[in-house]
Amino acid sequence: MQLYNKLSAKERAALIEEAGKDRMTISFYQYANIGNPQIFRDHLFINWDQLDVLGRIYVAHEGINAQLSVPAENFNAFKAHLESISFLNDVRLNIAVEQDNKSFLKLKVKVRNKILADGLNDSTFDVTNIGKHLGAKEFNEMIADENTVCVDMRNHYESEIGHFKGAITPDVDTFRDSLDIIEADLEKDKEGKNLVMYCTGGIRCEKASAYYKHKGFKNVFQLEGGIIEYTRQVKEEGLENQFLGKNFVFDHRLAEEISSDIISNCHQCGEPCDTHTNCENMACHLLFIQCKSCAEKMNNCCSDDCKSIIALSFEEQKELRKGAFASNKIYKKGRSENLKFKK
Template sequence: MDPNANKYLLFNKLSSQDAKKKLESETFKRTTLSFYKYVNLKDISFYRDYLYREWDKLKVLGRVYIATEGINAQISIPNYNIEKFKEQLDNDIYLKNISLKEAIEEKDFSFFKLIIKIKKRIVADGLNEIDFDSSKVGNHLSAGEWNDAIDKGAVIVDMRNHYESEIGHFKNAILPQSETFKQELPMVKELLSENKNDKILLYCTGGIRCEKASAYLKHNGFRDVNQLHGGIIDYKKQLMENPKLENKFIGKNFVFDERLSEKISEKVISFCHQCGSKCDMHINCKNMSCNLLFIQCKKCKEKFKSCCSTECKKIIDLSENEQKILRQGSINKNRFNSHRIIN
């Protein structure tokens, strides 16, 4: 008798290609949601498995990180299961009354699988929280309050990575050229060393990074720290609900799923990394052992066959077997951990 016969499969064994085919065969619409919560989770191994069982039943796809400090989730869910999902959240002692942020655009699939991982932190910040109280966060500002503060000359800081702000940001914001959030925190503290008594405005994609960043700056002596409530995603939603509000964000909002971005304004502020023409479309190099994240226009995409260089283009022209041999031990599976401007 199979000892695992009655056990629920708690991870998705489909290949990326098979998962994509399965998704493409669906006849219903999906909605992309993101949410986070800092909450003290108990027995996270058990809780991780519980979430997987419950959410897999609802055909949830996405990427979810849980840690003893809380949860950080970006998911895709069938529209017909949204209310059931909300009911499940409301019956969860940890996630009751959690704020859900709905995607602005649903032009492409956002996720192909459900992946729930246990992490040391729900955002990799490199901080020792014994040294400061991470619950003492900055003031949350609505879109209207945010715009008013900008008009009065507050200091605006983008708490995202350089490849995110490259395609879109608030006008006149400080744009740290960081690769990671962990790297950015001390960088921002240094950049703002002369502004400890000024009104500081922090923003990020959905708000989670600003929770830690605002507490970190307050701990380091900054007196008036504020953050955009719900991040860029909620800012756009508030603009849509109140057309009288001015949109002070230019370009696109980078998102960490298959869509890679959402349009916040019509203006294109970035350039193709290969030819220099105006472009705001990120792509991962088609050579899987490279997988570099960069900006590529349609002409260069055709010219380089979706590759970042002639060297990578030569590799994808090889047979599949030759490519497998070349990338043994060197394949880059994380599509967001390698990014730079192509020379």
């Protein structure tokens, strides 16, 4: 029985193009006690592959974290399958603000130690003892209160292109980096102020709210459904949008516009820009912000060195990469001395 992808991203993109059918980009998460993540993983793959679901899904003993796309015509069948799983019945689905049929091109369901890496090894930490959820209207009212501290629980490259007005945006590379830094910075506010957090879809705040309650914070709140759900409620209820710029997303789109404000700049020339890209040199693949002018001038590269490398033949580039240790460090998120205008 097939339990893995057989098609390449290029082949899948061609099939999507040929089908000409609309797809829906969706994300959701749920913390739960899963006895055998591997069996659960295989169950999901078998059923979702039949529905032409594509995406990146992590399964662990602590639950599931999913970002995926599904043909619009199969959405009801997909939802029915979710509802057949006890702990996913009535799970909140975050529908993307902007749709793209090619947001995902493969179905990857992976078993992980945790659905969200946090670097924590605390057996007394209860991830289900979470803070209070806030809808968009309550969130707007709460962050307008001078007794509130609003914290962005995302990484620096996410908040750089978009964030809520007045929010604290930690200069961190990963979620695990942010936990201790925020706790130290807000030590004096543990009992006296409201701690309000937000992230893309809610999963980081869910865990962070439980962690900060565990660490002694008295008034802990989180934006339910994150920026994605906030945007939907603002539109449906006619609320004032307090989010500036774009919401970074972890698929081929890289971002979706929430407001027309451009709050970041091209990392190469300094002009206003909020378009992320990856360096064309596959041995670099650096994520950075690049305007159209610089993209044309630099052949979609982050530096002159990378520009020189992609001018070589495929075989020459492959030879240069041979023997090089490939780690996560080559996928640096906007951290490079070559980026002259990185804030």
